[in-house]
Amino acid sequence: MSKEKRFDGQVALVTGAAGNIGLATAKRLAQDGADIVLLDIAADKLEEARDEISAFGTKVETVTCDVTDYKSVETAVASAEDKMGPIALLFNNAGYQGTFTPVQNYDPEDFTKVIQIDLIGAFHVLRAVSARMAAHRFGRIVNTSSMAGLQGPPNMVAYACAKFGIVGLTQTASKDLAPHGIRVNAIAPALMGPGFMWDRQVELQAKAGSQYFSSDPKEVSDEMIKGVPMRRLGDISEIPGVVSFLMSDDSSYMTGVTLPISGGIL
Numbered sequence: 001m002s003k004e005k006r007f008d009g010q011v012a013l014v015t016g017a018a019g020n021i022g023l024a025t026a027k028r029l030a031q032d033g034a035d036i037v038l039l040d041i042a043a044d045k046l047e048e049a050r051d052e053i054s055a056f057g058t059k060v061e062t063v064t065c066d067v068t069d070y071k072s073v074e075t076a077v078a079s080a081e082d083k084m085g086p087i088a089l090l091f092n093n094a095g096y097q098g099t100f101t102p103v104q105n106y107d108p109e110d111f112t113k114v115i116q117i118d119l120i121g122a123f124h125v126l127r128a129v130s131a132r133m134a135a136h137r138f139g140r141i142v143n144t145s146s147m148a149g150l151q152g153p154p155n156m157v158a159y160a161c162a163k164f165g166i167v168g169l170t171q172t173a174s175k176d177l178a179p180h181g182i183r184v185n186a187i188a189p190a191l192m193g194p195g196f197m198w199d200r201q202v203e204l205q206a207k208a209g210s211q212y213f214s215s216d217p218k219e220v221s222d223e224m225i226k227g228v229p230m231r232r233l234g235d236i237s238e239i240p241g242v243v244s245f246l247m248s249d250d251s252s253y254m255t256g257v258t259l260p261i262s263g264g265i266l
C-alpha cells in the first residue's frame, strides 16, 4: 500500500514556475502529492517545466500569463480550476529584480516595472486565487518576499519597496482571510547561488559603484558571504521544504509570518 502524502488530492498553483525557485518548489509539491498548475510569462520554459514535473506522476497543467494584467490572471485562474479543480495551495512567486542603481539615479520606468511585477502582480494573483479559496473555505498561500524586503540593500530601491510590500500584503491578507480558512505566509530568501541570480547580483553591485561594495564581483561575493553566520551561499534546494512546511498542517498556527531563508545576518 502506498504511503499517504502531505498534499494528496490538492491542487497547487505556482507562479514564476519556469524560474529557478518556482520550478524547484513545484517539484517538491508534486513529490508531496499535489497536482500542479505552472504559471509563468515564459511559454517555452513552461513546457520544459511541465516535462520535468510530469515525472512525479501527479497531474500537471501550464498556463501562460502576465501577472501584471489582472484580467489575464482571472482568466488563467479560472481555466486552471476548470481543468484541475479548486486551488488549495498557492506559491505566489513570480518576480523581477530590476537594475542596481543608487536611488538618485534609479530609472523611474524600471521602478514601475519592478513594482508592477513583484508587488501588483503578487496582489493580482493573491486577489484572484483567494476569492476562490474563500468560496471553498480552505487555502494555504505562500508569497515570495526577500531579505531585501526586511532590510533595504543599497542600489535596489524598487526591489526593496516591492518586497517590503509583500510583507505588508502577507500581514493584511492573513487577517482578511483567516475567517475564510486561509493562511497566508511568506518566505524571504537571500544569498542563493551559485547561478544566474547570484552572478547577476554581485556583478551589478560591483558595477553600481557604491561605498558598500568593491568594484570586483569576486570581492563583492566574499563580502556578502562574510555578512552571514553560516559563511556560505544558500542553495535553491533549501527553499522548497520551507514552502511545503508553510503550506502543511505542521505550521497550522502560523499566519502572517515572513520567514527569512538567509543563513542569518551579522
Ligand SMILES: NC(=O)c1ccc[n+]([C@@H]2O[C@H](COP(=O)([O-])OP(=O)(O)OC[C@H]3O[C@@H](n4cnc5c(N)ncnc54)[C@H](O)[C@@H]3O)[C@@H](O)[C@H]2O)c1
Pocket (backbone or CB within 6 Å): 015, 016, 017, 018, 019, 020, 021, 022, 039, 040, 041, 042, 065, 066, 067, 068, 093, 094, 095, 096, 097, 117, 121, 144, 145, 146, 147, 188, 189, 190, 191, 192, 193, 197, 198
Ligand atoms: N534567487 C534569489 O536569490 C532570490 C532571493 C530572494 C527572493 N527571490 C525571489 O524569488 C522569486 C523567484 O526568483 P528566481 O530566483 O526563481 O528567479 P527567476 O528569474 O529564475 O524566476 C522568476 C520567474 O518569474 C517569471 N516572471 C517574471 N515576470 C513575470 C510576469 N509579469 N508574469 C508572470 N511571470 C513572470 C519569469 O519568467 C521567471 O520564470 C522572485 O520573486 C524573486 O524576487 C529570489
